[in-house]
Structure formats: structure tokens, C-alpha cells
Amino acid sequence: MRNVMIVDDESLVRIGLQSIIAWEQHGFHITGVFKNGEEALAAASQQHFDVVLTDIRMPGMDGFELVRELKRLAPNLHVIVLSSYNDFEYTRQAIRLGVNDYISKFEMEPDELLRVLASLPFADQLEAGKVVGDGAAHMSDAPLLAEVKQLLDNSKSEESTSLAAKYPLLAKKLADNGDGFRWVSLLPCPREAGYSSTERKAMLLLAEEMFSRLRNPILFGESGGYLHGGYACELGSGALVSQEESLRMAEEWTSAFSQKLNVSLAVGFGSMFAWSGSCEEARREAEAAAELSLFNSSIQFSETSGERRAFTEEEWLNLYKQIKQRIRYMQFRPLADDLTLYMDERSDLHKPSEWIRLGVAAVSQLADFLIERYDPDTVELREKFGSLWPFAETAGAVRTAIAWRQMLQDITARIQQMVAHRQARGGWIERVKDYLKVHYSEQIRLEDMAQLANFSENHFSQRFNQETGQAFSDYLTDLRIQEAVRLFRDTELSTEEIAERVGYSSPNYFIKVFKKKTGQTVKHFKSTQR
16 A cells, blocks of 8 residues: 655645545555645655655745655655646756656546556555544544544444543543533535535545644544534533634634535534543434534534424424414415414424424425315426425425525415416306306307406407317307207207207308217218107
């Protein structure tokens, strides 16, 4: 395994280089990541490296000076210069220093980096030992890392385990800074498409870097979608001071994730525990605080956020009745306003999962109403509601209070529009159809029907065709001929009498229309009815 050093003053580049390829699958282990030449040179004097990837322009000691110093320490060291500068002078200086390759860090592709690494002429050397770890790479003590991994694996259980009793190395490392500890959970905001393995690795690397710059916190690693860490605190120093310090750290973390990775980060802190306290309880508190942080879009501390509970049976029943009543009277937007106001008044009482459950229940009843009342097909539902449909899935995917409120407003507004359209459509079209059923034998003028519907003649003709799939004249003709067929079957009336009864003053014209619509002459049709 070849040891690799990365040196770049840009945090995002350092993270990208670590995550661009699966280093260890190709025989390389990233042993050190540094933001300037001074740090890299100090590390190289204490540890063996086989490959260094370094930027050129860095504050203080630049890349060329670093390469010269590194070559004095390790003449066989392989150097790859990474730079955004495409200047021949830089290339010439790099060649003079014995650099193995020179590539643009912003145009570099994984295959290109692997090609360069594979071309390096390594002499037979003893492989550098691999540091075992699950994301806390800044801690090089293998037994300590094993404890951290065990802590993450076991702390989801319901058993109560003392940090000091079961994880003595970790407790000792933290205890140097205080007589207690606080668990912290970082939760990247979930998104519909999820995060790729590369994105998750980049988040872990960024968290490692942020934690390594601070004196106290230790990053435990990733587990259950969270990034977990912990830090020592003085139990007797007062919670206020501790929270102020923690808040500053959390703000730095959320800002870094937003700026460098475009990821919204929720941060939750558990209570301050003595070393004899329960690791499991500390983790549960921190995760609950992170969930609340995500829902409320604010950094949360377990001891000040208050205990959140589920709705009681009585509360749930009252809410159910309220939702039912609003839907019964088709008061959709007032329903959204009711639930939003209810959250505003009681947001500090109930768990985020309870608000999500309430949202799912409300929109499920709305979906039931639409299906029972209007029997829409899937095409219409998708056309009217787009990605909001199915409602229950949309509501169940909500993770923030802002999104919860917006979801209710969007769904109820769309339903209000759909129902209004249906009512408007059903109102005038039914009036016209009802009139025709009674007056089909009379002279029917288009302008009279347009006036009945409160439309202009042209608009009436267009809307009637859209709603029925027929021109108005065709619809009226079908209605009259259907009645004529019934009269031929059920009565002994003559053709002239039936023609007059269904609105045709000319029997000859009626006969022509009858044949066109039924495909039979009147004479033949009457003969089949005997």
C-alpha cells in the first residue's frame, strides 16, 4: 500500500481529491491531507510518504518550495503537481524539480488520475501500514478507532452503556478537556434522489476536516444517515456558556456544508452527560435534536428544546373531526389555514414525526373526497396535481415545517381550483342538458342556449364541444333521434307525428336525418319492430 499526501489550500479541492477515486482499491492510502506547505513538510519529517499531490500557489510555502524540501527528505518521492494555471513557466519549473506529472486539478478526471498513478515507477519498498478506521482518519490510534467503530455499532441498542466503562480510550481522550461529554449529530437534509456514495464520502471528509481544526470535538463517523461526533465539556461551568460555544461550532459546520457541498445541514446536540452516563441515551437525544433541527430549520439543544410528545387520542380525534368537517363543506384553504395555525400554536409540544403524520392524514382524506365525489382517473390527477400526487407520499416525504406548510397550501389550492372547475363545468352544462331534455321538440336556437350558460355564442360552442365531445347541433340531433326511436318502439304514431314530436317540422328532412344517424330507413326500422 503506497502512502499518499495531498496538499492544497482549498478545502473543496482537498475533499474532491480524496473522493474522486477509490484509492485503496488501487493500492494507495491517503495518509495525510494538508492545507499548506509548512504542515505537509512537518508531517513528511515524521512519516514516510510515497506520493505527494500538491498545488503550486499556496500562502506561505508554495508548491515548488515544498517539492524542493520534500526531495531533500525523500529523493525517491513521486510528485504530481496539481494546478489551475496553464503556464509554460510553471511546467518548466516543475520538470526541473523532477516532478512526475503536471495536471490541471479542475479538469482532472478519475481515469486521468489513475493513469498518472499507474505510471509512477515505484521501486520495491515495504508497504506502509494501513490505518484502520471508518471516517475518523484524523485519529491514527488503531485501538481508539476500533472503540469509535464499536461505539457507533452499539449505541443504537436499547441497553445503557457507560462511556467511561466500555470505551476507556475514547473517554480518556475526551476527558483531557472536561469532566463530561456531549454527543452531537449532523443530519444532511434528505432529498428525493438521495446522496451518492461519492457525495456521502465528501460530506464525511468535510466533517473530518472541520472537526480536526477544533481543539475539542472528535468525529466518530457516519451511521444511520447521520454524522456523529462528541466533545468534552465542564459540567459545572453552566449550560449557557457551553451552548454558546457549541452554537458557534454548529454555525461553522452548516455554513461549510452549504458553501462547499451545497448541502443543508441540521445539527442536534444531546444533553451534557457525566462519563458514567449512557452512550445510547446521549445518541438518541442528539438524533432527536437533529431531527428537530431539520424540521424547524434551526440548531437544537436537547436540554432547551423541550420534550416533544405524540398527539393524545383526544387531540387526534378532535383534529380528525375538524379535518372531516372542513372537507365535508369543501372548505379546503381554510383547512390548510387551520392546521398551519395549530402548528404555530403547538409546534413546541409535538414531535416532527407527529406533524408529518397529521399532514399525511389530512391529505389522505382530501384524496378520498376527490375520488368519491368526482371519480377522476390517473391522467386527470397527474394533470391537475403533478408531483403532488399521490398526496400521502408527498406528505410523508416532508421533513421541514416550512415544506409541511407549503405542501398543505399547494394541495388545498389545487383541489380548490379543480372543484371550482368541476362545479362551473357541471353547473352550466347540466342546465343546458336539463333544458334540452324538456324542450327538444321545440325550436332550439344556439343564442338562447349560450345565454342560458352565460356565454357568448362562439364561446358556448367551443366549451360545449370540449365538455361533451360533440358539437351542440350533433348533441341535439342525437337526443331527438333517440326519442324518435323510443316512440317508434313504444307507440303506433305515424312518421309525421313522431317527426313533429321530436322537433322536425318537415317529415322528409326527419327521414333523412334518421337514416344518417341510425343507418336504417324509417320503413325498415318500423318493420323490425313488429
